[in-house]
Amino acid sequence: MPLVVVGSVALDSVETPTQKRDNVLGGSAVFFSYAASYFTTVRLVSVVGEDWPAEHTELLRSRGIDTAGLEVVPGAKTFRWRGKYLPNMNDRETLDVQLNVFAQFDPVLSEECRRSKFLFLANGPATLQMKVLKQCPGASLTVADTMDLWINSQREELGELLQQVDGLVMNDAEAKLLTGDENLVRAGHAIRQMGPRFVVIKKGEHGAMFFSKHETYVLPAYPTPDVIDPTGAGDSFAGGMMGYLAEKDSFDPETLKEAMAYGILVASFTVEDFSLDRLEKITRQDLDQRMEQYRKMLSF
């Protein structure tokens, strides 16, 4: 089943304790699409400026990603993010954000996108996410991501969105901020009671938690020793998860748990290099091999 993602496409500048990269391919919708492309056809909806290097679009297309929804605005500049990781490689500081063309992003989805069964609303203003959601009344699985900025500035709108989506994916700090509860198990269930049928809390190097009415579980991250750049890990997780659900055309509890695991594994590859550099080198077979090791790790 095709999967639609609406979110940011960016040029990232990333500093880690040992290395630095400027203006590399990034953005939530980019990591999401690339991660999901191992499982299904992804339709990417986003916007860039005329400074956008065409080879980036080519790279996405080479993985079968449908970039018809990627608007290039003449005279405008692409969204830019600059960040720096602390020595633990799990916490980061945002040094600079230039929304540029993304500030006016007001997507009108194609007929093809509107008919899609699977929709992911990547991190963005809740008002924007709601506008997109309204264009896809027939979608059978809609999942959103969010962040501190929108929790703080659009709490009411986010509350309305949570009544409308099937799932919410967010990180641990955001779940604590949204609920005011430092216990993630309680926070997860509290968010579920705000509307969505399921909630996923991403914990970075510590894996991810899942909450639905009848289930609460935690899956650990895959223990890779090669953490080079964590940028995009969370979006890769969501892409792997949604991609697998779309591939299986199902979101029953068993498939959701497998999807969580695939999300964790794609993310474990993403962090092994900057930007998409590591993902570019792997195939579905590498993911399945790591899945075998991961299942073995968790059985006893």
Place this chain on the structure above:
Amino acid sequence: MPLVVVGSVALDSVETPTQKRDNVLGGSAVFFSYAASYFTTVRLVSVVGEDWPAEHTELLRSRGIDTAGLEVVPGAKTFRWRGKYLPNMNDRETLDVQLNVFAQFDPVLSEECRRSKFLFLANGPATLQMKVLKQCPGASLTVADTMDLWINSQREELGELLQQVDGLVMNDAEAKLLTGDENLVRAGHAIRQMGPRFVVIKKGEHGAMFFSKHETYVLPAYPTPDVIDPTGAGDSFAGGMMGYLAEKDSFDPETLKEAMAYGILVASFTVEDFSLDRLEKITRQDLDQRMEQYRKMLSF
């Protein structure tokens, strides 16, 4: 198989964001013994002062713990620890430590203890741990815990100890301190190369990692919503792990992984109330039931 533990017995004063308890039963060897008592006979070796309430010893005996090695020193005071948890309930501040009688602790093990196959050296000075180890040359599984204080003040002695023990258990911050590496996967293997055949890194609410020459794995914590007081969780983990190994009289890779899981589950009960209050209310059957849920949580 009986299991010997040498470590501290203390009176703890604990402050959490919502509650406070003064002079409750604590200490590494207490949490360890009680946790291990669900699986095997434990011989506790420690020291207390004459302020030690006899009912605490009775409580330990009621679980079948052999307290013959618990020396009561007349005129002396018991080890006291006072700490305060931050709102996240994972990080804490030590407000006061009074070593008291524990400062002169220089245990001479009984013949029975010296013949024990399973030995746990709870957190203490490396010099003390080494003295105990030398009294048990026939032990087939020796495991030690340590902490920042000894890593900083007895690094050389700790290095010698690591050449002699089979396993080391420590928390994430201590593993980073010992190796200078912020990546726990690399840190775990680096510590293994200092001597022990296996290393376990405890990650609090995020579970535990295991490292041996041929294996690297992570098991998540059991997601309990009821975290009341995390004091003793790490020692309970070690007690559950070692207790299970002693019960099975084995430390092959399969048994070690099951033991890690039992350690995680005993710890998940420990944090659900102050001191031993929660453990006092559970049976082996409760542990086995939670194990069933835990296995289910990790299968997909």
